[in-house]
Amino acid sequence: MTSSKILILLLFSASGLVFLWSLYRRLSLVQLGRDENRLDRFGDRFSNMLLYAFGQKRVLARPYGINHAIFFWACLFLVAVNLEFVLGGIFPALHLSHLPAFLYFPIRLISDIVSLMTLGAVVAALVRRTFFPLYPEARNFEGYFIVAVIAVHMLAYFGINATELTLGQERAGSWMPVSLFASRFLADVSPTGLENLGAFSWWVHALALLVIFNYLIPYSKHLHVITAIGNCFFRPLDNPGTPKRETFEPGENFGADSVTKLTWKDLFDSLACTECGRCEEACPAWHTGKTLNPRRLIHDIKVNLLGNAEEVKKGNDPILPLIGGSEEGSCQEEAIWDCTTCGACLEACPVFIEHPHKTIQMRRFLVQERARFPEELLNLFENTEQRSNPWGMPPADRAKWCSPFGDRPYDAESCDYLFFVGCAGAYDNRSKHVTAALGMILDAAGVSWGILGKEELCCGDSLRKLGNEYVFDQLARQNVSLFKERGVKKIVTQCPHCFNTLKNDYRQYGVEVEVIHHSELILDLLEQGRLTLPGTVSQGRMVFHDSCYLGRHNGTFTAPRQVLKKATGQEPGDLTRNKENGFCCGAGGGRMWMEELSGTRINLERVKEALQEKPDTICVTCPYCMTMLGDGLKDEGEDQVRVKDIAEVVAESLNKS
Amino acid sequence: MLAIACIKQVPDTTQVQIDPETNTLVLEGIPFIVNPYDTHALEESLRVRETFGMRAIALSMGPPNAEATLRKACAVGVDEAILLSDRCFGGADTLATSNVLSAAIERLAQDEELGIVFCGKQTIDGDTAQVGPGIASRLGLQQLTLVDKIDHLDMEQKTIRVRRKLEGRHEIVEAPLPVMITTVRELNRPRYPTVPMRLAAQEVEVKTWDNNILGLDPETVGLKGSPTWVCKIFSPDRDQGEIIGDGVNDPEGTAGLLIDKLLSKDLLAV
Known part of the structure; x- marks a missing residue:
């Protein structure tokens, strides 16, 4: 062997060892985070890795x-x-x-x-x-x-x-x-x-x-050339937007104010990010000039991890704060509150980084450990805890909307469905029309339904997304035990937030109930011929706005569109950003109850996008979208364009004589 | 020095209905809450504790289940919570209530100097606004009612200067400690309990003082000590509304008229 070959041998051997050592040093940093099991369902994970990492499926989506x-x-x-x-x-x-x-x-x-x-x-x-x-x-x-x-x-x-x-x-x-x-x-x-x-x-x-x-x-x-492959393997296999449960024992920490309180997967995410910017391109908050930038969020977690690793390994407290500092590596509080949890970033990320989890963890810390949150949330928190609805309306009034239908208490023997009305459906004047429309449709189709009336509690969606897990946990336990007590098997909701919470979040509380959103139930009834419409009523030019929690979070895109087609005889038009790439109305993640103080308004951006299609009717499937788009139209001075829930469109066709 | 907050467990009156036949309140199944005005009293006791190092104590007279109210006080951080509960305290009006509360405060003041007694300006169930002043009279404290701001607290000179919110005006008054203050909503924004504090509050011991401890004459407490009798409860008829100005053609002028009207009824503060 010549001396140059010996040199090469030594050089590459050393380089190989240094590479492995550097890789180990960096990847082992994720051990500073909390435990989380991402090794279940190996087969599914492996095939995801093949498809998304080696097959580049999401990368190729743009x-x-x-x-x-x-x-x-x-x-x-x-x-x-x-x-x-x-x-x-x-x-x-x-x-x-x-x-x-x-x-x-x-x-x-x-x-x-x-x-x-x-x-x-x-x-x-x-x-x-x-x-x-x-x-x-x-x-x-x-x-x-x-x-x-x-x-x-x-x-x-x-x-x-x-x-x-x-x-x-x-x-x-x-x-x-x-x-x-x-x-x-x-x-x-x-x-x-x-x-x-x-x-x-x-x-x-x-x-x-x-x-x-x-x-x-x-x-x-x-580093992403290695970690991105891992991230596709460790991706969330079930609903990616569902936060994890916290246990409430004295001495526990709640939420995260340091990288050590995030999970190892959160830290791994930060190492898997290649800063491609697709998340920020999709993010409604960043798009409208807010502080939150999901790419920056993940970057800051990485910088924080690298900056604090040495101290934390020595057993010391982190030097660089994760929340509230102004330097790189620290997340601004305002950004933490900007997120609508719409999941556009989750959908856009080619390697399945889970941005909203981190925001929610930090919100949990701020709310539960520090009681620090935008002041308008105080009423929401107290009302929901005391009167189990966001407005603090009397619980006795929860069933008032139902008076035209007579008493409809849920009974497992005689009811096909529990109609979980939700707070908006029960109290919001505009949404009550949707609730009544759905009641009418179910009656017309011969579906028996009942309500829990004043015993129904808020599902807790906003509280959970705002980091008030403690109160969410109380609501969830009470609702779940009520479902069990009453022998509930099937639930229909008219709100995607209730739908998602009952279907995905309550599963963490051991409830096995079939939950269906009204768009799918109505379609089912129409297709089975149980619901027959005497004719179709045109809504003029119609566009459909996807609700994030029905669409992106639960994959229901076609049912509402088909319902509209059957009820009106026309295909609803789409907005520029639709289906998986739909743009939030601005009310998710508890933002419904918050002021939008910086940048432009998300609902206005969405309304302007809808108005480009010159619609007469904007169709929705969610009470929050209804409020946000309705408000947006008022702000734009558009008094001719209407916002309607698909149930109202169907009910109009049903009433055509 | 002691900062004592007197708080009361009340039925959530937005949920209370009146039985049209018997003219009594239907309280069945109605949740109890901390009287909202008292939450401001509680908050202020915590603030003076934090700023001036006073010891914050929450006091409540009520049935044994009123302990839940005191646990809420613990969850926001009071140093001590004491429930004044005895069968013979039941059925008390404002006079009998202030007798019991005064006795408890007097007992606390034997061991530690009394600084401020905070009470909500009134309760949402009785709405009399008498218990706070009743305590002040019985204990000979300066009474500063309807306080919306503490301007200055001088721990050396032991004086306090506060702003009172009166109809259409404010009054700034100064008094020597100890004082009794009744609080209005504008005084502060009550804090939200943290989860660790809530969990700790579940474990805290809430002391109960009965009449064996307070030693009051049974004739001066509870139903026996209450000269007030409730004859009838009814919902008053609603006032007729009135239309002012012409909002369609002169929205600005009409808004001005509305503001004047609200100001004249003290429904709006400048």
């Missing part, structure tokens, strides 16, 4: 994703080829050229083409980062540095091949069109010159590898 997918797949291939490069450099016997031609030639061909595609992707990445970045700070040194290193690596690769081809050391020449093309430029170079150029290219190629493995991967956001 136009520039193809560029990333090329990088990714090329990297997978080139990692293997580069292993050969290093080993072959040290032990020539391991060189691929010893393979039989039918294997070796195609490998060379693919390497050549993949490397060229990677170079093409580098150019596209440079153009994009420079001229169309998703956010201005994306034009940073690190972003350009990585593409430069990849470009150098590829060019050196062609340099090596071209010299070998010119020197006649490569037998697969005709299978290497790009390298062959490059070799043409070397025709006049002397053999010594070629030898030197080959050696130079080899070292540049090797150096680029060292930079990638010993700096870029372990110490930059490019």
Whole structure:
């Protein structure tokens, strides 16, 4: 073995060990977080990893994703080829050229083409980062540095091949069109010159590898090449927007004010983020000029983790606060309260980072440990705790809307469904029309239903999303025990927030009840022929606004649209941002009860988007959306456009005689 | 020095209905809450504790289940909570109530100097606004009612200067400690209990003092000590509404008229 080969052997062995050590050091930081089980249902997780990490499914959901997918797949291939490069450099016997031609030639061909595609992707990445970045700070040194290193690596690769081809050391020449093309430029170079150029290219190629493995991967956001694969494996398998339960024992900590109180998965998320900016592009808060930026949130958690790790490992308290500081690595309180938990970020993230969980954890800390929250929430918290509805209305009035229907107490024997009316449906004057419309539809279809009347409590959605888990927990326990006591089997709701809470959150309380939102039940009744409409009533030009908690969080997109089609004979139009990419009305996550003090108003942005379609009727499936869009229309001075729930549209067609 | 908050458990009156036949309150199934005005008294006792190092004590006279009210006081951080409960205290009017509360305060003041007694300006069930002043009279304390701001508390000179919210005006008065203050809503914003405090409050011991401890003449407490008799309870008829101005053609002028009207009825503060 020559001395240069010994040098290479030592260099790459050392580099490999340093790489593994750096990786371990960084990844082991997640152990500073709390426990959380993400190793259940291995098969599902594995197939998710194949589909989303190796298949790049979510990456490809946006136009520039193809560029990333090329990088990714090329990297997978080139990692293997580069292993050969290093080993072959040290032990020539391991060189691929010893393979039989039918294997070796195609490998060379693919390497050549993949490397060229990677170079093409580098150019596209440079153009994009420079001229169309998703956010201005994306034009940073690190972003350009990585593409430069990849470009150098590829060019050196062609340099090596071209010299070998010119020197006649490569037998697969005709299978290497790009390298062959490059070799043409070397025709006049002397053999010594070629030898030197080959050696130079080899070292540049090797150096680029060292930079990638010993700096870029372990110490930059490019750690994501490893962690993103893990994140697809560890992704939430059930409803990703459902917060975890807290237990209320003396001596426990509630919520998170430091990285050590987040879970290891929260910390892993921060290491998996490549700061692509898709979350902020989708976020209604950031879009309307609020403080919250979901990308920044995850970035700050990472900076906080890295900044505090040494102290925390020594058993000391963190130096850099997670909440309230103004520096990088600290989340501003205002940002924590800006989130509508609409889940647009969850949907947009190619690697399943769970942003709202972190916000809710920090809200839990602020509300439960510090009693610090925007002052308008005090009434909400006290009303909901004392009178089990957000407005503090008398519980005895909860069933008042029902007087035209007579007494309808729920009884397991005689009722098909418990109609969980919800606070808005029971007290809000506008929403009471929807409640009555649904009651009428169910009667017309011969579905027997009953209500819990004054015993029904708020489902607790807003409180949970606002971090008041303690009071949510009380409401959930009482509602769940009432369901059990009354033998409830099936529940219909007219509010997606009740629907989601009963269906997903209450499952954590061991309740096994079938919960259905009225859009799906009505469609079912129409399709079964149990509900027949004497005719259709046109609503003029109709557009449909997706509720986040019915749509994105629970995947119900088609049912309300089909109901509208059956009731009116017309297809409802869509807004520009629809279905999975729908834009929040601004009321989720407890924002319904809060002032919107900074930026422009989310509901106005959504109403303006709807008005571009020149609708006569905006159809909704949620009382919050109804309020927010109705208010938005008033602010826009649009008194001709109406907001209607799909149940009202159906009821109008039902009443057509 | 002691800062004592007198708080009362009351039925949530927004949920109370009157039985039209018997003219009595239907209290069955109605949840109890801390009298809302008393939450401001409680909050202020906590604030003077934090600022001036006083010891905050919550006192309540009521049946054994009023302990829940005192636990809420513990959850926001009082140093001690004492329930004054005895069968013979039952059926008390404001006179008998202030006798019991005064006796308890006197007993506390034997061991520690009394600073301020805070009471809500009135309760939402009785609405008499008599118990606070009753305590002040019985104990010979300066009484500062309807306070919406504590301007100055001088712990050296032992004086206090407060602002009283009266109809259409404010009055700034100064008095030597100890004083009895009744609180209005504008005085402060009651704090929200933290979860660790709520959990701790479940474990705290709420002391109960009965008449063996207070030693009051049974003729001066409870129903026996109450000269007030309730003859009839009824919902008063609603006043006729009135239309002022012309809101369609002159919204600004009409808004002005409405503001004047609300000001004249003291429904709006400037």
